[in-house]
Amino acid sequence: MRAQAGRRGEGGAGVVRARLDLRLLLGAFAAVAALFFAANAVSQLTMRRIDGASDAIALDAAPSTEHLGAIRTWVRQLELLAATAAADGDARARAAVAPALSALAAEVEAYLALPPFPGERGLWREVQLAHGEFDAAVRRALARLEADLPRHEPATAGIASAAERLSDAAARALEFNAREGRRLAVRIKEVRRRAARIDYALNAACLGITALAALIIRRHLRRYRNLVERQAELEEARASELESFAGRAAHDIHNPVSAAQLALSLVLRRGLPDGRSAEQVERALRSLARVRTIVDGLLQFARAGARPTPGVSADVPKVIEDVAAGVRPAADADGIELRVEPVEPCHAACSAGVLTSILSNLVQNAVKYMTPGAPARRITVRAEARGEARRGSVHVEVEDTGPGIPPDSAERIFLPYERGASDGKGGLGLGLATVRRLCESHGGRAGVRSQQGQGSVFWFELPSCAPEPRAASPARESG
Secondary structure (H helix, E strand, O other), rough: HHHHHHHHHHHHHHHHHOOOOOOOHHHHHHHHHHHHHHHHHHHHHHHHHHHHHHHHHHHHHHHHHHHHHHHHHHHHHHHHHHHHHHHHHHHHHHHHHHHHHHHHHHHHHHHHHHHOOOOHHHHHHHHHHHHHHHHHHHHHHHHHHHHHOOOOOOOOHHHHHHHHHHHHHHHHHHHHHHHHHHHHHHHHHHHHHHHHHHHHHHHHHHHHHHHHHHHHHHHHHHHHHHHHHHHHHHHHHHHHHHHHHHHHHHHHHHHHHHHHHHHHHHHHHOOOHHHHHHHHHHHHHHHHHHHHHHHHHHHHHHHHOOOOOOOOEEHHHHHHHHHHHHHHHHHHHOOOEEEOOOOOOOOOOOOOHHHHHHHHHHHHHHHOOOOOOOOOOOOEEEEEOOOOOOOEEEEEEEOOOOOOOOOOHHOHHOOOOOOOOOOOOOOOHHHHHHHHHHHHHHOOOOEEEEOOOOOEEEEEEEEOOOOOOOOOOOOOOOO
């Protein structure tokens, strides 16, 4: 009782641990999914920040630097053109001033059209005012030169100071944009460095959670393997106990049953006072025959797990004919047609007794479970060799027109003590278990194809072999 209570307590603790592990596993998978989502969100946010900074450099800082540099170049060029026109009266220099002013104005407008950085609007106004003053100074000088009026000062007076103011304003704006470009580049670098740290942290967390999930799965797999091994040990122990019980029961019951049958047979042959006593003796004999059938089934099942004798072979057509000859009287008495399809010569790698036991079980079952009053009451036995003699197999089928087997019972009926709908028919439910054990212990297999209400096909396969020079007959072989 204490051991059972301990096992129940251990089982309860195992269930609690399994539920906790399941929750941890689900939590781990959820955390990994969340970390992947977070990593993706961080990557997207990082890319947006980097794209924003890159766009600011490419579409604002760099163009501003380019336009401001061009402004300073045009200012110097206009100073030179004005000075040349005033000193030499060069008409070509004078004609070039107006296009240069237009080019300068275009560069100023292009700079002012760009989006400003924070704090840049004051520089905008400086550049705009300085440009207006410089443009007016150049145009005044150009007008004096064209009018050729007497003048007390040089025609280009005021251009130099206006040019210096515009150039200084452009230089300050240029320095500001260069500084903003460097700041954005540093920001891109910092964003990437921070994103890399976050990415490493998320990956490390993901690896840690994955490792935890792997440990939980490994523990579950180990627990499952232990359960499978324990179940296999229990099944083996049960099979061993069943074999021992079957062997002991068969040997313990066989002798007294045989003695009782012999005694009743002698009484029946010597005669009894009245017919009623004879009927009771015959009934007792039939009951003892059923008991002996059950005992023989137990003994067969106990021996079914034994290893096959090496080098033996069974003549398949001959065993089929012998089994059919033994079962046919019972089948005829029941109104069942027993057919044996032609079989080509082949041998199975087992003793004739083993093959007889397997086939007898299947054919007798077919007779026993045939549906009474069915329009077609027929059993068909067929066999064929598949592959080469030393590498192939012998496939045998017993087909009946009986009631069929429900799909959920097709495998269960091959287990010990499992029986289909018996309708009061005797037996322990060891016949099909014995068939499968004998087949598997000889390297073969057994199964059934059935549809409920339309009959069944029980089949088995055994390794084939070349015929032995001296094959013993089924009557001399033991099962």
